[in-house]
Amino acid sequence: MRCHWDEEDVWLYFEVDTEGWVTRQIELEGPALTPVAAASLAEWQRAYDAGRLDEYDSRFGITAELPVSEWEGHDPEQLTSEEFEEVWDSARQRITARPS
Structure with a gap:
Protein backbone atom coordinates (compact mmCIF):
# COMPACT_ATOMS: atom_id res chain seq x y z
CA MET A 1 0.00 0.00 0.00
CA ARG A 2 1.03 3.63 -0.23
CA CYS A 3 -0.09 6.94 1.20
CA HIS A 4 1.00 10.55 0.98
CA TRP A 5 2.05 12.66 3.94
CA LEU A 33 10.57 11.41 -5.29
CA THR A 34 14.02 11.12 -3.76
CA PRO A 35 14.33 7.90 -1.73
CA VAL A 36 15.18 8.66 1.89
CA ALA A 37 14.37 5.19 3.26
CA ALA A 38 14.00 1.66 1.96
CA ALA A 39 14.04 -0.52 5.05
CA SER A 40 13.40 -4.23 5.52
CA LEU A 41 12.35 -5.61 8.89
CA ALA A 42 14.36 -8.82 8.27
CA GLU A 43 17.50 -6.84 7.40
CA TRP A 44 16.94 -4.56 10.39
CA GLN A 45 16.77 -7.62 12.67
CA ARG A 46 20.00 -9.04 11.21
CA ALA A 47 21.73 -5.67 11.70
CA TYR A 48 20.46 -5.56 15.28
CA ASP A 49 21.74 -9.08 15.98
CA ALA A 50 25.14 -8.18 14.46
CA GLY A 51 25.44 -4.95 16.45
CA ARG A 52 25.28 -2.83 13.29
CA LEU A 53 21.89 -1.20 13.80
CA ASP A 54 23.11 2.42 13.69
CA GLU A 55 24.80 1.78 10.35
CA TYR A 56 21.65 0.17 8.92
CA ASP A 57 19.29 2.86 10.24
CA SER A 58 21.40 5.72 8.90
CA ARG A 59 21.51 4.20 5.43
CA PHE A 60 18.13 2.50 4.97
CA GLY A 61 15.89 3.82 7.76
CA ILE A 62 13.45 1.74 9.79
CA THR A 63 10.02 0.22 9.32
CA ALA A 64 6.89 1.36 11.18
CA GLU A 65 6.79 0.04 14.72
CA LEU A 66 3.03 -0.54 14.95
CA PRO A 67 0.80 -2.81 12.86
CA VAL A 68 -1.32 -0.96 10.30
CA SER A 69 -4.49 -1.80 12.25
CA GLU A 70 -3.33 0.69 14.92
CA TRP A 71 -2.61 3.59 12.54
CA GLU A 72 -4.87 6.61 12.53
CA GLY A 73 -5.48 9.29 9.95
CA HIS A 74 -4.18 7.67 6.80
CA ASP A 75 -6.01 6.61 3.68
CA PRO A 76 -3.81 4.02 1.96
CA GLU A 77 -3.97 3.17 -1.71
CA GLN A 78 -3.59 -0.55 -2.37
CA LEU A 79 -0.74 -1.65 -4.66
CA THR A 80 0.07 -4.90 -6.38
CA SER A 81 3.23 -6.76 -5.38
CA GLU A 82 4.71 -5.86 -8.75
CA GLU A 83 4.08 -2.14 -8.21
CA PHE A 84 5.73 -2.29 -4.78
CA GLU A 85 8.72 -4.27 -6.11
CA GLU A 86 9.31 -1.75 -8.88
CA VAL A 87 9.48 1.14 -6.38
CA TRP A 88 11.53 -0.97 -3.92
CA ASP A 89 14.12 -1.92 -6.54
CA SER A 90 14.52 1.67 -7.74
CA ALA A 91 14.77 3.10 -4.20
CA ARG A 92 17.29 0.49 -3.07
CA GLN A 93 19.47 1.04 -6.14
CA ARG A 94 19.51 4.79 -5.57
CA ILE A 95 20.22 4.50 -1.83
CA THR A 96 23.00 1.91 -2.22
CA ALA A 97 24.62 4.00 -4.99
CA ARG A 98 25.12 6.90 -2.54
CA PRO A 99 28.38 7.08 -0.62
CA SER A 100 28.04 5.75 2.93
Missing part, protein backbone atom coordinates in the same frame (compact mmCIF):
# COMPACT_ATOMS: atom_id res chain seq x y z
CA ASP A 6 1.16 16.17 2.81
CA GLU A 7 2.99 18.13 5.54
CA GLU A 8 6.35 16.71 4.52
CA ASP A 9 5.57 15.92 0.85
CA VAL A 10 6.56 12.29 1.36
CA TRP A 11 5.13 9.19 -0.29
CA LEU A 12 5.19 6.18 2.03
CA TYR A 13 5.08 2.67 0.57
CA PHE A 14 4.47 -0.36 2.77
CA GLU A 15 4.62 -4.11 2.38
CA VAL A 16 2.74 -5.76 5.25
CA ASP A 17 2.39 -9.32 6.46
CA THR A 18 -0.92 -11.09 7.13
CA GLU A 19 -1.04 -9.67 10.67
CA GLY A 20 -0.56 -6.07 9.50
CA TRP A 21 3.10 -5.62 10.53
CA VAL A 22 5.26 -3.68 8.08
CA THR A 23 7.91 -5.94 6.55
CA ARG A 24 9.36 -3.38 4.12
CA GLN A 25 8.94 0.38 3.93
CA ILE A 26 9.97 3.01 1.38
CA GLU A 27 9.91 6.79 1.79
CA LEU A 28 10.14 9.05 -1.27
CA GLU A 29 10.53 12.76 -0.62
CA GLY A 30 9.53 15.85 -2.62
CA PRO A 31 8.58 16.33 -6.25
CA ALA A 32 11.67 14.41 -7.41
